[in-house]
Amino acid sequence: MMNYTRLLCKKETDSYFGSPAAYIFLIVFLIFSGWFFASPLFLANTSDMRSIFDMIPLLFMFFVPVITMGLLAKERSNGTIELLSTFPLTDEQIVMGKFWAALKLIVIGLLFTLIHFITIAFLGTNIDFGSIICGYLGLVLVGAVYASIGMFSSSLSNNQIVSFIISFAIIFVLYMLQYSLFFIPAALAGFFQYISIGYHFSSIARGVIDTRNIIYFLGLCIIFLRLAITVLESRKWK
Numbered sequence: 001m002m003n004y005t006r007l008l009c010k011k012e013t014d015s016y017f018g019s020p021a022a023y024i025f026l027i028v029f030l031i032f033s034g035w036f037f038a039s040p041l042f043l044a045n046t047s048d049m050r051s052i053f054d055m056i057p058l059l060f061m062f063f064v065p066v067i068t069m070g071l072l073a074k075e076r077s078n079g080t081i082e083l084l085s086t087f088p089l090t091d092e093q094i095v096m097g098k099f100w101a102a103l104k105l106i107v108i109g110l111l112f113t114l115i116h117f118i119t120i121a122f123l124g125t126n127i128d129f130g131s132i133i134c135g136y137l138g139l140v141l142v143g144a145v146y147a148s149i150g151m152f153s154s155s156l157s158n159n160q161i162v163s164f165i166i167s168f169a170i171i172f173v174l175y176m177l178q179y180s181l182f183f184i185p186a187a188l189a190g191f192f193q194y195i196s197i198g199y200h201f202s203s204i205a206r207g208v209i210d211t212r213n214i215i216y217f218l219g220l221c222i223i224f225l226r227l228a229i230t231v232l233e234s235r236k237w238k
Contacts, residue, residue, distance in 0.1 A: 068150025
């Protein structure tokens with residue numbers, strides 16, 4: 001199974017970089033992340049990765065739905081999803097291959113932000129390596145969850161714009177729940193806080209590796225990828 005998944009991942013990665021999509025994503029993402037890094041550096045004379053770690057999940061909220069919206073929706077629209085089914089590929093392999101390609105692009109984008117870390121080191125700032133490593137781990141996990149949500153949303157429609165809207169809406173709600181707890185009855189606040197992506201990411205970004213946070217992110221990935229697979233399989237039931 002892994003060989004076919006890897007081949008499809010490579011095909012999708014080549015497709016990203018064979019068109020302007022990946023380059024536009026990387027350039028625009030780096031411009032925005034650079035702005036949020038440079039602003040406190042020049043305005044407040046502070047240099048750390050905190051501003052980057054705080055803003056990238058919000059940037060991903062827009063960028064990840066863009067890079068995932070066509071992964072399945074475009075295949076459905078063009079009718080090539082049925083062509084894929086004629087190959088020795090299961091629906092699980094199709095979803096996972098495309099998911100890993102999207103996550104690979106996200107990780108490449110994060111690797112480019114290491115230039116900000118190099119800048120901090122060059123300036124002689126005291127570096128907390130533990131919190132930086134945890135911050136990047138948290139960003140990869142957030143990116144994985146966003147990509148899995150994007151895969152699920154892309155499986156629901158053959159219209160890429162609709163897929164983008166669905167993906168953005170789900171991500172926005174799950175991330176922003178922690179900021180709306182005062183609207184929620186106290187008895188339910190703990191539950192809604194726990195299902196908030198922002199709450200778990202904030203914990204990891206502070207340098208705290210809690211297995212509950214890891215389980216939360218991996219669990220969300222599994223749930224949304226499983227839903228995407230189920231949606232694809234449902235076309236065979238009609």
